[in-house]
Amino acid sequence: MNGTRLLRSPQGGDGREGTCRVVVLGVPGVGKTALTVRFLTKRFIGEYCPTLESVYRYISTPHDDDDIRLDILDTAGQTATEWKDSYALWADCFVFVYSITEYSSFEELSRLRRLVESSRHSTTLTCALVGNKNDLVYDRQVTVTQGRNLAADMGARFYELSACDWNQLPQVCQLFTDLHASWRRARGIRDSRQRKSSSSAKFKQAIQKVISGKSSTLKRNSLTGLPS
Ligand SMILES: Nc1nc2c(ncn2[C@@H]2O[C@H](COP(=O)(O)OP(=O)(O)OP(=O)(O)O)[C@@H](O)[C@H]2O)c(=O)[nH]1
Numbered sequence: 001m002n003g004t005r006l007l008r009s010p011q012g013g014d015g016r017e018g019t020c021r022v023v024v025l026g027v028p029g030v031g032k033t034a035l036t037v038r039f040l041t042k043r044f045i046g047e048y049c050p051t052l053e054s055v056y057r058y059i060s061t062p063h064d065d066d067d068i069r070l071d072i073l074d075t076a077g078q079t080a081t082e083w084k085d086s087y088a089l090w091a092d093c094f095v096f097v098y099s100i101t102e103y104s105s106f107e108e109l110s111r112l113r114r115l116v117e118s119s120r121h122s123t124t125l126t127c128a129l130v131g132n133k134n135d136l137v138y139d140r141q142v143t144v145t146q147g148r149n150l151a152a153d154m155g156a157r158f159y160e161l162s163a164c165d166w167n168q169l170p171q172v173c174q175l176f177t178d179l180h181a182s183w184r185r186a187r188g189i190r191d192s193r194q195r196k197s198s199s200s201a202k203f204k205q206a207i208q209k210v211i212s213g214k215s216s217t218l219k220r221n222s223l224t225g226l227p228s
Helices: 032-041 085-090 103-120 134-139 144-154 166-224
Strands: 004-007 020-025 053-059 069-075 093-099 126-132 157-160
Touching (some): 020 032, 020 085, 020 103, 032 069, 032 126, 069 085, 093 166, 103 144, 126 144
Parallel strands (some): 126 157
Antiparallel strands (some): 004 053
16 A cells, blocks of 8 residues: 555554544444445455445645644444444544445444444534445435434535446545645644633733732832832
């Protein structure tokens, strides 16, 4: 895999600086591995082999326009009853995947999303919603509008695509690069907020020092009885 290597476990994210952690979630068989592998290797996996759990590292090449580093956790397909808190706590960003041919896989995402939010104690997620398998449009059970509405509700970008269709490789790549850009933006905002609040705390401390300095001067003056 060019620019990619398989890490042993979610804890294997050594050299984390500048690396965005992405977790791919959805029920079994929706195409989480197919999407991830398509992005990483440009190949499509036709056979179905249930995933245990794998983390892949992606580093863009020096010829690419942007420097992108991702650790992508391809999870074992989960239902709400098999939820692992560690997925939500490990990740910076989330890809929620359903199959357009399976309505229940779409429904399950609302529950998964609530689990992520409750594990992270936050309703603000950097995430994407993916309706996969749109090459099987004749078996469609989830409409584009339903997908768009759920994405709007989640505050997620929406993609309907096919990991199987070679012509849609650019959309698959776009999904991961967009997510990385959103993560970078969100991190930039957070960092600048932290910088602002720390400089305003420093300013407050400086004011406090001036005030306390003045009041001790006033106290001395009242003790000596001299005018301040
Ligand atoms: N037609 C079609 N088949 C797809 C597509 N994406 C995945 N598949 C097939 O769907 C099956 C399941 O794909 P996987 O990628 O293994 O699904 P998964 O969500 O990783 O499954 P788990 O590892 O069990 O969670 C495989 O047979 C894939 O070839 C797609 O876009 N179109």
